Amino acid sequence: MTTPTPALACTGLTKRYGALVANDAVDFELLPGEIHVLLGENGAGKSTLMNMLYGMSAPDAGEIRREGWTVTLGTPTDAIALGIGMVHQHFMLVPVFTVTENVMLGAEVTRAGGVLERRKVADELRALSARYGLEIDPDARVDTLSVGQQQRVEIVKALYRKARVLILDEPTAVLTPQEADALFGVMRDLRAEGVSIVFITHKLREVLAVADRITVMRGGRIVGATTPSETDEAGLATLMVGRDVSLRVEKRVAAPGPDVLVLENVCVEDHRGIEVVQDLSLRVRAGEILGIAGVQGNGQTELVEVVTGLRRAARGRLTLLGDDVTRATPGHLLDAGVAHVPEDRHRHALIMGWSIADNLVLGRHDRPPFARFGLRRFAAVAENARRLFAAFDIRGSGPEATCQSLSGGNQQKVVLARALSGTVRLLVANQPTRGVDVGAIEQLHREIVAARDAGAAVLLVSAELDEILGLADRIVVMYRGRVVSEVDAGAATRPALGLAMAGGVGAQGV
Amino acid sequence: MERRRLLFIAAIISVLVGVAAFVGSARVPPLQIIASMLSTTLAVATPLTLGALCGVWCERAGVVNIGIEGTMLTSAFFGWTAATALATFTAAPAGLCLLGGVGAAVVSAMLVGLLLSVLAVTFRVDQIIAGVVVDLFAVGVTGFLNRQMMFEHGGLFGGVAPQSAGVMPHVRIPLLADLPVVGPIFDQQPIAFAGLLLVALTHFVLFFTRFGLRVRAAGEHPRAAATVGIDVRAVRHRSVLIGSAIAGLGGAYFTLESVPSFEPLMTNGRGFIALAAMIFGNWTPLGALGAALLFGSAQALQINLQFFREAIPESLSFLQQSSIVGLLPYVLTMVVLTGVVGRTTAPAADGNPDDGRG
Numbered sequence: 001m002t003t004p005t006p007a008l009a010c011t012g013l014t015k016r017y018g019a020l021v022a023n024d025a026v027d028f029e030l031l032p033g034e035i036h037v038l039l040g041e042n043g044a045g046k047s048t049l050m051n052m053l054y055g056m057s058a059p060d061a062g063e064i065r066r067e068g069w070t071v072t073l074g075t076p077t078d079a080i081a082l083g084i085g086m087v088h089q090h091f092m093l094v095p096v097f098t099v100t101e102n103v104m105l106g107a108e109v110t111r112a113g114g115v116l117e118r119r120k121v122a123d124e125l126r127a128l129s130a131r132y133g134l135e136i137d138p139d140a141r142v143d144t145l146s147v148g149q150q151q152r153v154e155i156v157k158a159l160y161r162k163a164r165v166l167i168l169d170e171p172t173a174v175l176t177p178q179e180a181d182a183l184f185g186v187m188r189d190l191r192a193e194g195v196s197i198v199f200i201t202h203k204l205r206e207v208l209a210v211a212d213r214i215t216v217m218r219g220g221r222i223v224g225a226t227t228p229s230e231t232d233e234a235g236l237a238t239l240m241v242g243r244d245v246s247l248r249v250e251k252r253v254a255a256p257g258p259d260v261l262v263l264e265n266v267c268v269e270d271h272r273g274i275e276v277v278q279d280l281s282l283r284v285r286a287g288e289i290l291g292i293a294g295v296q297g298n299g300q301t302e303l304v305e306v307v308t309g310l311r312r313a314a315r316g317r318l319t320l321l322g323d324d325v326t327r328a329t330p331g332h333l334l335d336a337g338v339a340h341v342p343e344d345r346h347r348h349a350l351i352m353g354w355s356i357a358d359n360l361v362l363g364r365h366d367r368p369p370f371a372r373f374g375l376r377r378f379a380a381v382a383e384n385a386r387r388l389f390a391a392f393d394i395r396g397s398g399p400e401a402t403c404q405s406l407s408g409g410n411q412q413k414v415v416l417a418r419a420l421s422g423t424v425r426l427l428v429a430n431q432p433t434r435g436v437d438v439g440a441i442e443q444l445h446r447e448i449v450a451a452r453d454a455g456a457a458v459l460l461v462s463a464e465l466d467e468i469l470g471l472a473d474r475i476v477v478m479y480r481g482r483v484v485s486e487v488d489a490g491a492a493t494r495p496a497l498g499l500a501m502a503g504g505v506g507a508q509g510v
Numbered sequence: 511m512e513r514r515r516l517l518f519i520a521a522i523i524s525v526l527v528g529v530a531a532f533v534g535s536a537r538v539p540p541l542q543i544i545a546s547m548l549s550t551t552l553a554v555a556t557p558l559t560l561g562a563l564c565g566v567w568c569e570r571a572g573v574v575n576i577g578i579e580g581t582m583l584t585s586a587f588f589g590w591t592a593a594t595a596l597a598t599f600t601a602a603p604a605g606l607c608l609l610g611g612v613g614a615a616v617v618s619a620m621l622v623g624l625l626l627s628v629l630a631v632t633f634r635v636d637q638i639i640a641g642v643v644v645d646l647f648a649v650g651v652t653g654f655l656n657r658q659m660m661f662e663h664g665g666l667f668g669g670v671a672p673q674s675a676g677v678m679p680h681v682r683i684p685l686l687a688d689l690p691v692v693g694p695i696f697d698q699q700p701i702a703f704a705g706l707l708l709v710a711l712t713h714f715v716l717f718f719t720r721f722g723l724r725v726r727a728a729g730e731h732p733r734a735a736a737t738v739g740i741d742v743r744a745v746r747h748r749s750v751l752i753g754s755a756i757a758g759l760g761g762a763y764f765t766l767e768s769v770p771s772f773e774p775l776m777t778n779g780r781g782f783i784a785l786a787a788m789i790f791g792n793w794t795p796l797g798a799l800g801a802a803l804l805f806g807s808a809q810a811l812q813i814n815l816q817f818f819r820e821a822i823p824e825s826l827s828f829l830q831q832s833s834i835v836g837l838l839p840y841v842l843t844m845v846v847l848t849g850v851v852g853r854t855t856a857p858a859a860d861g862n863p864d865d866g867r868g
Binding site: 056075076080086088092094095096097101102104105106107110114116 | 718719720721723724726727730731733734735736737738739740858
């Protein structure tokens with residue numbers, strides 16, 4: 001049997017950033033009409049590889065072939081001309097443009113004088129979306145669309161440019177399970193039409209559901225190639241991480257105590273004055289983990305900001321251990337034992353250019369034992385860092401190195417270590433393992449469970465359903481600023497939660 | 511433009527015109543004052559409109575331009591110098607000298623724009639700093655050259671008395687200019703008319719053409735533009751140059767249309783008020799025109815009150831202080847920028863040097 005000529009292939013592709021080798025002599029082959037999963041952890045080099053295959057960055061060495069012909073991809077324009085399309089992890093859509101404008105941008109259809117032919121393109125899009133079952137409204141403004149719809153626009157954008165090779169970079173990271181399933185359906189339809197697809201992900205379940213072939217990357221190299229019939233989740237995880245990992249969180253049954261945090265009819269407005277949390281009531285008890293599931297952007301961010309004092313509730317009441325804290329400041333809440341792991345560690349948790357030791361005392365840097373009479377006590381700061389480095393297994397070149405120098409997982413350990421180093425009554429953890437490698441996730445989860453077992457109440461917000469299912473004792477689902485479902489973790493099922501996340505259950509009834 | 515803002519602009523202009531008509535009614539028939547106010551408003555709004563259009567072009571592409579003031583000052587100077595030199599040393603008719611002056615104004619403005627875009631787009635210098643550099647540079651260069659030419663070493667004209675080219679002649683639009691009350695609106699000088707045409711043209715190009723789509727994409731999401739193969743830097747350079755050329759026309763207004771002379775610092779903050787007009791106009795050409803007319807009407811009030819200062823009633827004597835009325839454009843600027851008359855939204859990547867490279 002002869003192997004067909006690969007739709008897209010590369011040999012010996014290498015990319016260095018300074019001393020870091022992001023891609024080390026990578027060989028990769030995408031066959032025509034296959035769905036090829038590229039699996040790897042954050043930082044494994046998947047995006048670097050795809051950026052080179054899409055002309056976004058130039059390789060330092062190696063060769064790229066499209067249907068057997070050696071090609072040079074200097075810019076995305078070259079890739080587009082060769083029928084290569086890419087759907088980026090962070091959508092490349094202009095929010096204030098219509099779907100039509102977004103799709104045509106860079107490939108505009110015009111009549112004399114460069115005047116845009118919007119209607120003609122819109123009609124083409126309708127035909128295209130009918131053919132591939134990608135339902136979109138060409139005249140809708142993109143910022144009015146859901147994330148799933150925006151992703152369809154991205155795919156249509158590539159197809160409009162006659163893409164025969166489609167690169168999907170972590171496309172399911174922002175989708176509900178149902179939306180992800182719909183995407184897989186679209187991918188299979190595209191495959192039937194002869195489109196070859198590279199599907200980049202780190203979610204093992206999806207790999208097995210949709211892949212024809214699987215290539216695994218680690219540390220900038222290809223470390224394995226397999227097919228779904230030859231492997232399982234555990235096997236893939238081992239290949240991806242390089243050692244055996246436990247995918248299950250070990251924890252005892254919770255022994256909930258009294259209420260720590262109570263929210264009554266809380267309404268929150270965002271910076272535009274739009275009510276993004278509506279009439280929300282919930283309670284978190286000592287010794288339990290309350291998981292808040294939901295697709296990003298359904299009010300979770302603002303809810304966490306209110307609970308940590310970073311934003312005022314427009315209406316409603318917050319109680320912490322019986323005290324009214326509706327108008328409390330972040331400093332007051334910190335003193336009262338509210339620990340916070342913010343959603344975006346770079347923007348809200350760490351000062352990246354400062355030392356790890358200083359970051360580890362941030363928030364308590366101005367009081368004993370870390371300061372006295374307004375002067376800092378460096379010995380205490382150093383001692384604190386030594387202790388937390390050991391306790392949380394922070395791996396870096398030492399406490400005096402900057403946070404910048406740490407990997408994402410170790411940065412997150414610093415954030416969690418600082419949060420848990422005081423007396424913790426309530427831990428608010430927002431996306432605690434986002435962009436963190438599997439090995440570090442294991443440990444972060446263990447620490448969160450340990451905090452619970454030590455009697456803290458834990459409010460866990462995560463867009464990863466697996467994380468919620470693995471950690472939480474009780475689960476509420478947020479949709480459009482409201483709680484649309486509340487279940488005990490034992491009774492929770494993935495499809496039911498997914499449906500609630502999409503607003504399918506209770507959304508109308510509430 | 512949203513209804514609320516349009517109503518606000520119409521209301522303020524009506525009030526100011528009404529004040530002028532009321533105050534001067536003892537001496538001049540109110541209809542004549544209204545006609546004069548409307549016509550003056552359009553005339554003095556011209557540099558604001560053109561400056562604001564410059565801002566729209568630059569910021570829609572993602573480049574904050576606070577150097578409009580300096581661009582207009584520079585072009586006012588070089589436009590005037592060129593027109594005067596032509597009138598002094600050649601036998602060309604005044605019209606041709608003025609046209610040459612306008613050309614020099616536009617070219618000098620584009621050179622200033624090039625300075626800004628090289629700093630801000632090529633070298634990704636902080637755009638506020640780059641704009642301040644342009645403004646300070648313009649004050650220094652025009653002040654220095656003006657002194658050198660006029661007073662030192664016998665001046666540019668080598669002892670020859672400079673011949674003024676005068677100012678642009680009025681152009682009457684047939685029929686419309688003969689209408690009662692609103693007629694004087696259609697009896698303006700060429701740059702004022704050009705301003706209105708450029709508003710329409712900018713609107714058309716920005717919202718209906720390929721180039722406009724790419725300009726707006728560069729200002730909203732440069733990375734998205736880059737991933738579909740658009741050269742964001744090139745788009746930004748072009749946008750800044752187009753905007754600066756328009757600001758050059760605004761500079762020419764000062765020395766070739768308003769008065770036939772140059773004075774140091776004569777733009778007097780108009781470039782910054784133009785920026786306010788751009789913001790209040792929500793980064794749209796039509797909105798910018800509306801806002802420019804609003805600020806223009808405040809300035810028109812000051813000018814018209816000077817004609818009948820003695821007629822101002824005793825109870826309104828504070829209006830005799832023209833400096834108080836002169837504050838009005840600046841006060842209005844501050845009021846509209848607070849956002850009490852509706853919020854505005856800047857292009858998402860305005861001032862963001864990211865161009866999707868590297």
